[in-house]
Amino acid sequence: xxxxxxxxxxxxxxxxxxxxxxxxxxxxxxxxxxxxxxxxxxxxxxxxxxxxxxxxxxxxxxxxxxxxxxxxxxxxxxxxxxxxxxxxxxxxxxxxxxxxxxxxxxxxxxxxxxxxxxxxxxxxxxxxxxxxxxxxxxxxxxxxxxxxxxxxxxxxxxxxxxxxxxxxxxxxxxxxxxxxxxxxxxxxxxxxxxxxxxxxxxxxxxxxxxxxxxxxxxxxxxxxxxxxxxxxxxxxxxxxxxxxxxxxxxxxxxxxxxxxxxxxxxxxxxxxxxxxxxxxxxxxxxxxxxxxxxxxxxxxxxxxxxxxxxxxxxxxxxxxxxxxxxxxxxxxxxxxxxxxxxxxxxxxxxxxxxxxxxxxxxxxxxxxxxxxxxxxxxxxxxxxxxxxxxxxxxxxxxxxxxxxxxxxxxxxxxxxxxxxxxxxxxxxxxxxxxxxxxxxxxxxxxxxxxxxxxxxxxxxxxxxxxxxxxxxxxxxxxxxxxx
Amino acid sequence: xxxxxxxxxxxxxxxxxxxxxxxxxxxxxxxxxxxxxxxxxxxxxxxxxxxxxxxxxxxxxxxxxxxxxxxxxxxxxxxxxxxxxxxxxxxxxxxxxxxxxxxxxxxxxxxxxxxxxxxxxxxxxxxxxxxxxxxxxxxxxxxxxxxxxxxxxxxxxxxxxxxxxxxxxxxxxxxxxxxxxxxxxxxxxxxxxxxxxxxxxxxxxxxxxxxxxxxxxxxxxxxxxxxxxxxxxxxxxxxxxxxxxxxxxxxxxxxxxxxxxxxxxxxxxxxxxxxxxxxxxxxxxxxxxxxxxxxxxxxxxxxxxxxxxxxxxxxxxxxxxxxxxxxxxxxxxxxxxxxxxxxxxxxxxxxxxxxxxxxxxxxxxxxxxxxxxxxxxxxxxxxxxxxxxxxxxxxxxxxxxxxxxxxxxxxxxxxxxxxxxxxxxxxxxxxxxxxxxxxxxxxxxxxxxxxxxxxxxxxxxxxxxxxxxxxxxxxxxxxxxxx
Numbered sequence: 001x002x003x004x005x006x007x008x009x010x011x012x013x014x015x016x017x018x019x020x021x022x023x024x025x026x027x028x029x030x031x032x033x034x035x036x037x038x039x040x041x042x043x044x045x046x047x048x049x050x051x052x053x054x055x056x057x058x059x060x061x062x063x064x065x066x067x068x069x070x071x072x073x074x075x076x077x078x079x080x081x082x083x084x085x086x087x088x089x090x091x092x093x094x095x096x097x098x099x100x101x102x103x104x105x106x107x108x109x110x111x112x113x114x115x116x117x118x119x120x121x122x123x124x125x126x127x128x129x130x131x132x133x134x135x136x137x138x139x140x141x142x143x144x145x146x147x148x149x150x151x152x153x154x155x156x157x158x159x160x161x162x163x164x165x166x167x168x169x170x171x172x173x174x175x176x177x178x179x180x181x182x183x184x185x186x187x188x189x190x191x192x193x194x195x196x197x198x199x200x201x202x203x204x205x206x207x208x209x210x211x212x213x214x215x216x217x218x219x220x221x222x223x224x225x226x227x228x229x230x231x232x233x234x235x236x237x238x239x240x241x242x243x244x245x246x247x248x249x250x251x252x253x254x255x256x257x258x259x260x261x262x263x264x265x266x267x268x269x270x271x272x273x274x275x276x277x278x279x280x281x282x283x284x285x286x287x288x289x290x291x292x293x294x295x296x297x298x299x300x301x302x303x304x305x306x307x308x309x310x311x312x313x314x315x316x317x318x319x320x321x322x323x324x325x326x327x328x329x330x331x332x333x334x335x336x337x338x339x340x341x342x343x344x345x346x347x348x349x350x351x352x353x354x355x356x357x358x359x360x361x362x363x364x365x366x367x368x369x370x371x372x373x374x375x376x377x378x379x380x381x382x383x384x385x386x387x388x389x390x391x392x393x394x395x396x397x398x399x400x401x402x403x404x405x406x407x408x409x410x411x412x413x414x415x416x417x418x419x420x421x422x423x424x425x426x427x428x429x430x431x432x433x434x435x436x437x438x439x440x441x442x443x444x445x446x447x448x449x450x451x452x453x454x455x456x457x458x459x460x461x462x463x464x465x466x467x468x469x470x471x472x473x474x475x476x477x478x479x480x481x482x483x
Numbered sequence: 484x485x486x487x488x489x490x491x492x493x494x495x496x497x498x499x500x501x502x503x504x505x506x507x508x509x510x511x512x513x514x515x516x517x518x519x520x521x522x523x524x525x526x527x528x529x530x531x532x533x534x535x536x537x538x539x540x541x542x543x544x545x546x547x548x549x550x551x552x553x554x555x556x557x558x559x560x561x562x563x564x565x566x567x568x569x570x571x572x573x574x575x576x577x578x579x580x581x582x583x584x585x586x587x588x589x590x591x592x593x594x595x596x597x598x599x600x601x602x603x604x605x606x607x608x609x610x611x612x613x614x615x616x617x618x619x620x621x622x623x624x625x626x627x628x629x630x631x632x633x634x635x636x637x638x639x640x641x642x643x644x645x646x647x648x649x650x651x652x653x654x655x656x657x658x659x660x661x662x663x664x665x666x667x668x669x670x671x672x673x674x675x676x677x678x679x680x681x682x683x684x685x686x687x688x689x690x691x692x693x694x695x696x697x698x699x700x701x702x703x704x705x706x707x708x709x710x711x712x713x714x715x716x717x718x719x720x721x722x723x724x725x726x727x728x729x730x731x732x733x734x735x736x737x738x739x740x741x742x743x744x745x746x747x748x749x750x751x752x753x754x755x756x757x758x759x760x761x762x763x764x765x766x767x768x769x770x771x772x773x774x775x776x777x778x779x780x781x782x783x784x785x786x787x788x789x790x791x792x793x794x795x796x797x798x799x800x801x802x803x804x805x806x807x808x809x810x811x812x813x814x815x816x817x818x819x820x821x822x823x824x825x826x827x828x829x830x831x832x833x834x835x836x837x838x839x840x841x842x843x844x845x846x847x848x849x850x851x852x853x854x855x856x857x858x859x860x861x862x863x864x865x866x867x868x869x870x871x872x873x874x875x876x877x878x879x880x881x882x883x884x885x886x887x888x889x890x891x892x893x894x895x896x897x898x899x900x901x902x903x904x905x906x907x908x909x910x911x912x913x914x915x916x917x918x919x920x921x922x923x924x925x926x927x928x929x930x931x932x933x934x935x936x937x938x939x940x941x942x943x944x945x946x947x948x949x950x951x952x953x954x955x956x957x958x959x960x961x962x963x964x965x966x
Contacts, residue, residue: 042634049634057627060650061619064658081655088626088651136544143571144540151525151532167543168571172564175547261787265748304744308791311886377872388878389860395871396879403794 051209052093059087059204063197082190086197091205094213095280096273098205102198103276104162109194112166113187115142116173120183123174135174143167157272214274214283218349220267221292224299225346225411227256231306232339232404236332238313239397240324254310260303267296282352288421295349295414302342302407305400312397319394326382327398330373334401337366338408345415354424356415363412366405373398534692535576542570542687546680565673569680574688577696578763579756581688585681586759587645592677595649596670598625599656603666606657618657626650640755697757697766701832703750704775707782708829708894710739714789715822715887719815721796722880723807737793743786750779765835771904778832778897785825785890788883795880802877809865810881813856817884820849821891828898836910839898846895849888856881 043050063083090101119142123134149155150163173187230253238254271289279285312318341362348355376382377398383391418424526533546566573584602625606617632638633646656670713736721737754772762768795801824845831838859865860881866874901907 038635039631042631049631053627053631056630056650057623060626060654061623064619064622064654081658084654084658085651088647088654136547139547140540140544143543144536147539148522148525148532148536152521164571167539168568171543171547171567171571175564175567262745262747264745304787304790305794307787308883311788374872377875378870383871387861388866388874389857391871392860392878392882395875396882399875399879400791 048093048209048211052211055204055208056087056091058208059091059201060084062204063087063200080193082193083197083200086194087201090198090201094211094216094273095206096213096270096275096277098202099278100158100273100276101161102202104159105165106191106195106198108162108165109169109191112169113173113191116170117183117187119170119174138174139171142170146170158275210280212274212277212280212283213270214277214280214287214289217267217270217274217289217292218283220263220270221296221299222346222349224260224263224296224303225342225349225415227260228299228302228306229339229342229346231257231310232335232342234339235306235309235313236328236335239309240328240332241321254313257303257306257310260299261307263296264300267293282422282425284423288418291414291418291421295411295418298407298411298414302404302411305404305407309397309400309404312393312400319390319392323383323386323391324394327373327376327394330369330376331398331401333369334366334373334405337362337369338401338404341366341408341412345412348415348419348424352422352424353427354419355427356412356419359408359412359415363405363409366408370402370405373402531576531692531694535694538687538691539570539574541691542574542684543567545687546570546683563676565676566680566683569677570684573681573684577694577699577756578689579696579758579760581685582761583641583756583759584644585685587642588648589674589678589681591645591648592652592674595652596656596674599653600666600670602653602657621657622654625653629653641758693763695757695760695763695766696753697760697763697770697772700750700753700757700772700775701766703746703753704779704782705829705832707743707746707779707786708825708832708898710743711782711785711789712822712825712829714740714793715818715825718789718792718796718822719811719818722792723811723815724804737796740786740789740793743782744790746779747783750776765905765908767906771901774897774901774904778894778901781890781894781897785887785894788887788890792880792883792887795876795883802874806866806869806874807877810856810859810877813852813859814881814884816852817849817856817888820845820852821884821887824849824891824895828895831898831902831907835905835907837902837907838910839895839902842891842895842898846888846892849891853885853888856885 063080063086086105090098090105092098092101119135119138123131123138126134146163146167150160155163169190172190173183234253238251271293274287274289277283277285318324341359344359344362345356348358546563546569569585569588573581573588575581575584602618602621606614606621609617629646629650633643638646652673655673656666717736721734754776757770757772760766760768801807824842827842827845828839831841
C-alpha cells in the first residue's frame with residue numbers, strides 16, 4: 001500500500017527490501033520450477049506412474065459412492081469407511097502386489113473375525129467381572145503370538161500383511177464386541193465392506209492398464225543378461241584400445257552391469273509378488289518364477305567376474321600395450337562371443353521363444369578361442385622375455401575371461417531349463433524355397449554347434465518381428481538360426 | 484466306540500484303518516514338531532523377537548483399555564478403534580521404524596484433517612447438488628496427486644507411509660463429513676485417538692528393551708568388515724594348502740563374506756530408518772549414517788575382489804602347488820595383514836574408539852609385502868621355466884591381492900572419517916610406569932606407522948574391556964596401541 005510519494009522519498013530502503021523480496025520470490029520460484037521438473041521427469045521416465053495415480057483416484061472415488069448414495073449408505077452404515085481405507089492401503093502399483101494385499105486382507109478379516117466372535121462368546125460366559133479380564137488376556141496372547149509368527153521367513157514373504165490384519169481385526173471384533181453387543185453385525189459389515197473395497201481395487205488395478213509384476217521381473221532378468229552382454233561385447237575394444245576416438249564414444253555400456261550386482265533383493269521381492277498373479281499373456285499361473293531367480297543369480301556370478309574385469313580397465317593396473325596385444329585375438333573373440341551369447345539368451349527371454357540354442361555357436365566359438373589362448377600361453381612363445389610383474393594383470397584378465405565363458409555356459413543352461421519350464425513357444429521358421437522344412441527340437445540343439453553358417457533360416461513371425469523392429473542391430477547378428 | 488468283540492472280529496480292517504489313522508497322526512505330529520522347532524530356533528536366534536511380540540501385546544492391551552473403561556470410552560466413542568488400529572500398524576521392530584511411522588501418521592492426519600475440513604466447507608457452499616460432485620472431484624484430484632508424489636524417491640524413502648495416511652485421512656474426513664455433519668468433531672477425535680495410539684506405541688517401543696536400528700546398522704557394517712577380515716586371514720592358508728587336516732576344519736569363514744555382496748539395499752533402508760531415532764548412547768541425533776553407507780560400499784568393493792579370489796580356491800582353476808608356493812611368502816603376508824587391518828577397523832567401529840590407527844601398521848606391512856612380491860616377479864627368477872598357462876591363475880591371485888590392499892586402504896580412510904564425524908572417543912591409554920603419558924590425536928597417526936613395536940600401551944577402560952571379554956582373541960592381537 002505504499003503511495004507514490006513514499007516510493008520516491010524512501011527509494012533506498014524500499015529498493016533494498018524490494019530486492020530481498022525479489023530474491024526470496026526468485027528462490028521460491030526456482031525451487032518450484034525444479035520440483036515440477038522433477039515431477040515431469042518422474043512421469044516421463046515411466047508414464048505408467050501417471051496412469052497408476054489416476055487409477056487410485058478412480059477407485060477411491062468409486063468406493064466413496066457408498067457414502068454418497070443413501071440406499072448403499074443405509075446398508076453399510078459408518079462401516080463404509082472401511083471400504084475407503086481398504087482401497088487406500090491395498091492399491092499397489094502392480095497387480096501381484098495388489099492381489100497379494102487384497103487376498104491377505106480378506107482372508108485375515110474372515111479368520112480373525114471368526115476367532116474374535118468365538119473369543120467374545122467365551123468371554124461373555126464368564127460373567128461381567130471376568131469378561132474384560134478374559135478379553136484382555138486373549139488380546140494380549142493372540143497379538144503376541146501372531147506378531148511372533150510374522151518373523152517366520154516363509155510367513156514374512158507372503159503373509160506379513162495378512163498377519164497384521166489378523167491382529168487388527170481380532171482386536172476390533174473382540175474388543176468392540178464388549179461394548180455394543182452387535183458383534184456379529186459388526187464383523188459381517190466389516191467383512192463385506194473390506195471385500196467390496198478389495199474387489200473394487202483389484203478390478204480397477206487389473207482391468208485398466210495393468211502393470212504385471214511378473215512381466216517386470218521377466219524384463220529385468222532379460223535386461224540383466226543384456227547388460228552383461230553389452231559389457232563383454234565392448235570390453236575387448238576398451239581393454240586393447242582398439243578404437244581410436246577414445247573420448248568421444250558413449251561408455252555407458254561399461255557401467256550398465258553394476259546394477260546387476262545389487263539387484264538380488266529387488267528380484268526376490270518381485271518373484272514373491274508375481275506368484276499372486278493369475279494367468280496373463282504367455283505367463284501362466286504357475287510360471288516358474290524361481291527359475292528366473294536362478295538365471296539372475298548366475299548372471300550375478302558373471303557380474304562379479306565382470307566387476308573384476310572392469311578393474312583392469314584402470315590405467316594404473318595395466319600390462320604394457322605391447323604385451324597385452326599378444327593375447328588380443330583370442331581374448332577379443334572370447335569376450336565378444338560371450339557377449340553375443342548373452343544377448344541371444346536375453347532375446348530368447350524377451351521374445352519367449354525357444355531360441356536359446358542360438359547362443360550355442362557363440363559359446364562354442366569362445367571355447368575354441370580359449371583353447372587357442374591356452375595353446376598360446378602353453379607354447380611359451382608369447383611373454384617369453386617379458387617381465388612377469390607386468391604381464392600379471394593381463395594374465396588375470398585372460399583367466400577371468402575363461403571363467404566368464406563357464407559362467408555364460410551356466411546361464412545358457414539355466415535359460416534352456418526356463419524355456420521348457422515356462423513353455424516358451426517353438427520358433428516357427430520361415431523356410432527359404434531351396435531348403436527342406438526343418439523343425440528344431442531340444443534334442444537337435446547339440447547338432448547345431450559347429451554346423452556350417454550358410455544354411456540360414458530367418459525367424460520371422462509376429463512377436464519376434466516386433467522385437468526386431470525395436471532392436472534393429474539384432475537383426476544382423478542374432479536372429480538367425482545357424483543350421 | 485468299538486467294543487472288544489468288534490475289535491477281535493474285524494482285526495484286519497480295523498488295523499488297516501488304524502494304521503492309516505496312525506500314519507496321518509504321525510505325519511501331523513511330525514509337522515507340528517517341525518513347526519515348533521522352527522519357532523524355537525527363531526526365538527533362540529534373536530530373543531529380542533520374543534520381547535518385541537510381548538511388547539506389541541502389551542501396547543495393544545493398553546490401548547484396548549479405552550474401550551474397557553467407561554469414562555474414557557465416553558470421551559472417545561467409537562473412534563477409540565483408531566487407537567488400536569494405530570498401534571497395530573505403527574509398532575515396528577526397531578525404534579527408528581516405529582518413530583518414523585508414528586510421526587508420519589500423526590503429521591499426515593493433522594494436515595489431511597485440516598485440508599479435509601476446508602474441502603468440506605468449500606463443498607457445502609456450493610449447494611446440495613454441487614456438494615457430492617465437488618467432493619468427488621476433490622477426492623479424485625488429491626488422491627491422484629498424492630499417489631503420484633509417492634513415486635518421488637526422496638518422498639518414498641521417508642514419507643511414503645505419511646502420504647498414504649494423508650490420502651486416507653483426507654478421504655475419511657471430507658467424505659464422512661458429507662454424511663454426519665460432525666466433521667470437526669470427527670477430525671478432532673481421529674487426531675486424538677491416533678496421537679494416543681502413536682504415543683503409547685512409541686513409549687512401549689522405546690522404553691522397554693528398545694531395538695535401535697542405528698545400533699543394528701553399526702553392528703552390520705562392523706560385522707561386514709570382520710567377515711572380510713576373516714576371509715583374508717584364512718585365505719592364504721587355504722590357497723597354499725598350509726594346513727594338514729583339510730576336511731576337519733570349519734570352513735565357514737570362507738563363506739561369510741558372501742552376505743556382504745548383497746547387503747546394500749538392507750543397509751540403505753536401515754540408514755533411512757536410523758535418521759528418525761533420537762540420541763541414544765553414543766549415537767547422536769545427527770549421527771553420520773551416510774558415512775556408514777560409504778564404509779559399507781567400500782567393503783562391498785573389497786568383497787567383489789574377494790569373490791574373485793574365492794573362485795581361485797576351486798581345484799580346477801589352480802596353478803600347480805610347486806609354482807604357487809613360490810609366491811607364498813608375500814601373498815600370505817598381504818592376505819593376513821589386510822585381514823588383521825580390517826579386523827582392527829571392525830573393532831574400532833564396535834568399540835567406538837578412535838583406534839583406526841591400529842590398522843595402519845598392518846596396511847604398511849602388506850605394502851612392504853607387495854613391494855617384495857613385485858621385486859620377486861620383476862626379477863624373473865620365479866616361474867622362469869614355468870608354463871605361462873599354468874601360472875596364470877596364481878598371477879591373477881597375486882594381482883587381486885594387490886588390489887585388496889588398496890581397497891583396505893580406502894576402507895581405513897573411510898573409517899577414519901567416520902571416527903571424527905561420529906565423535907568416537909579418544910582411547911584413554913593406561914600408561915605403564917616407565918612411559919611418559921601420551922595422548923594420541925589425529926595428527927600423530929602418521930607417526931605411528933613404522934614405529935618400533937616395544938612401546939605398548941594397553942587400552943583398558945570400561946566399554947572396551949567389556950568388548951575384549953566377549954572377544955578374547957582380539958586381546959592378543961588387536962587391542963594395543965603401537966607407539
